[in-house]
Amino acid sequence: MNLIEVKDLSFYYENEKYVLDKVSFVIESGKYYSIIGHNGSGKSTLAKLLMGLLVKKEGSISAFNLAYNRQNIEEIRSHIGIVFQNPDNQFIGSTVQDDIAFGLENRRVPHEEMNDIILKFTKEVGMEDYLEKEPEMLSGGQKQRVAIAGVLALNPDVIIFDEATSMLDPVGRKDIHDTIVKLREKNPNLTLISITHDIEEAFQSDEIIVLEHGKIFAKGKPEEILEKASDLKRIGLNVPFLYEVKEELNKRGIKVNEYKDIQRMVDEICK
Amino acid sequence: MARLSIGRYVAYDTFIHRLDPRNKILALILLMVAIFFQFSTYEVTFIVDGILALFIFGLMIVSKIRFKDFIKSLSALWFMILLLLIINIFIPGPNKEAYGVAWTMWNYDVYWASIFQSIKITIRLILMISLTLILTQTTKPLDLTFAFEWFLAPLKLFKFPTHVVAMTLSIALRFIPTILDETHRIMNAQTSRGVDFKHGKFVEKMHAIVSLIVPLFVSAFERSDELADAMEARGYNPKGKRTRFRKPKWSFKDSVSLLYVSAITAGVVVVSVLNLAITSDLFFAFSLLVEFAIFIIFVLIGIFYTTFRRKV
Incomplete structure (x- = not known):
């Protein structure tokens, strides 16, 4: 089922330079997408358009068979959640539980049900011991986990991660990554769109969309994207380290096929 | 990193912490009114201010405010005190001679009244700062905003957001x-x-x-x-209806403590209106005793709540 359909979508800010130029893709239910590209390739603009925070200039965009307009936007937003880049600037409540409650208040969830919901989703991201904590007592990774819990509490069908790990230290990055993996296992119907710089992370998703200067450079399954590895390198994007190792080994006449899992790769080389 | 300790919530679980924020704001206003009442003579002023000071310092002890924070919050005051003293000494006022001359400085008479006036205002400022310190250290900012919103509710009639x-x-x-x-x-x-x-x-x-x-x-x-x-x-719409996560509850102890604070303020007003002269020593001794007794009871209740109730 197509949840989100984007067709020939274009967008520009005041200076009329196209940030997005005729972008088309569909988001299917239950899949994990990654959108990769350089700074200024239009990734974050795309996320804001999907969230209805910006209004498209040309083309069409629809979610859940609803066009993005003033009447539908509240309905569309109730299906889509987003985790932004900066942990501080999306922490709205003054404590962890207040922050998660913020979205619930907006959705008019009755007061009596809030505590249970908050507890359930803080447990899901492993933050149940921090309910009373204020944001300045938390690390970046913990704040992002709270943001994820806040999004989950609203029961969305799609979650967008807009470079959610890019401001975190390696520990926080791994933290969020593990949380996302766990989420996928627990909710197979949840659709994830991860906008990222992290190539390793992107190649673990079901589909990858590569943006370059506002245009779609490539899209497809990770294997398909890797067939164009040389093109990716040409526009300055990396490929996963293990894939690179495999390529170099192949060049030197050592036949290796595995590149997704380091242990299996080692086994294959040692054979 | 240096943190602001003044005006920041300190998480304890005391009697004062558990009071409804609306109650605390009302009590703050009532006590401030009491603090700034005028009396006929400085003797009365100092007795009443002393009683209020006892009560407010009692509140500070009950709400576990650190002495360090208290002193810090007064640090901006020293300059004010000096300024007050100078202004009061050099600005002529009515009835300055009533308490006589304290000393003469280069042919200029410094009256006791000026010094008393500065002390009086200093005491009152300290008390006021202590009260706000109690409010901000025992009440979460979020609860405070809730209380403000609650007090502003009548303005909704005029479409005030x-x-x-x-x-x-x-x-x-x-x-x-x-x-x-x-x-x-x-x-x-x-x-x-x-x-x-x-x-x-x-x-x-x-x-x-x-x-x-x-x-x-x-x-x-x-x-x-x-x-x-x-x-x-996350679906915020300033015009839309929202439900609430935090709902402070007005409890019995709120009513009692507000009544108590109202009684103190009423007492101060009565003393002021009666225009008592210092001659009624007995009355003051008596009221001082009563106040002190009530204060002790209040402290005991506070200690009881903080030490026993939490374990229950």
Whole structure:
């Protein structure tokens, strides 16, 4: 089922330079997408358009068979959640539980049900011991986990991660990554769109969309994207380290096929 | 990182902490009225202020306010006190001769009344600061904004967006520590680039401050932009109806303590209106005793609540 359909979508800010130029893709239910590209390739603009925070200039965009307009936007937003880049600037409540409650208040969830919901989703991201904590007592990774819990509490069908790990230290990055993996296992119907710089992370998703200067450079399954590895390198994007190792080994006449899992790769080389 | 200890909530679980924020604000206003009442003579003033001071310091003990924080919060006051003393000494007023001359300085008479007046205002300022300190250290900012919103509710009749004001307030409070961190970061960054915030003439210091203010504002605007996006993405609509996560409850102990504070204020008003002269020593001795007894009872209740109730 197509949840989100984007067709020939274009967008520009005041200076009329196209940030997005005729972008088309569909988001299917239950899949994990990654959108990769350089700074200024239009990734974050795309996320804001999907969230209805910006209004498209040309083309069409629809979610859940609803066009993005003033009447539908509240309905569309109730299906889509987003985790932004900066942990501080999306922490709205003054404590962890207040922050998660913020979205619930907006959705008019009755007061009596809030505590249970908050507890359930803080447990899901492993933050149940921090309910009373204020944001300045938390690390970046913990704040992002709270943001994820806040999004989950609203029961969305799609979650967008807009470079959610890019401001975190390696520990926080791994933290969020593990949380996302766990989420996928627990909710197979949840659709994830991860906008990222992290190539390793992107190649673990079901589909990858590569943006370059506002245009779609490539899209497809990770294997398909890797067939164009040389093109990716040409526009300055990396490929996963293990894939690179495999390529170099192949060049030197050592036949290796595995590149997704380091242990299996080692086994294959040692054979 | 240096943290502001003044005016920050300190998480304890005391009797005062557990009172309804609306009650605390009402009590603050009542006690402030009591503090700033005028009396016929300085004797009466000092007796009443003394009783109020006892009560307020009792409150501070009950709400476990650290002595260090109290002293810190008064640190801005020393200059005020000096200024008050000078102004009171050099500005002529009515009935200054009533208490006689304290000393003569280069043919200028310094009256006792001037000194009394400065002491009186100093005491009152200290009491007022203590009260606000109690309020801010025992009440979460969010609860305070809730109380403000509740008090502003009648304005809704005139289509005044009380909810938006409360939300703005709570976000402002939420971002104070974040912006402070940012300030320190920018100061460090600018210092490493050769800007000197500590030394130099006034003009040089102003230049240094500009190098702090500009980036701070830029980042604050960026922040607010992102925050607005985040709020909208989570379905915030300032015009829409919302439910509430936090609902303070007015309990029996709120009614009792508010009644108690009202009684104190009423007592102060009565003393002021009666225009008592110092001759009725007995009455004051008696009222002092009663007040002291009630104060002790209050402290005992507080100690009881803090030590026993938590374990139950």
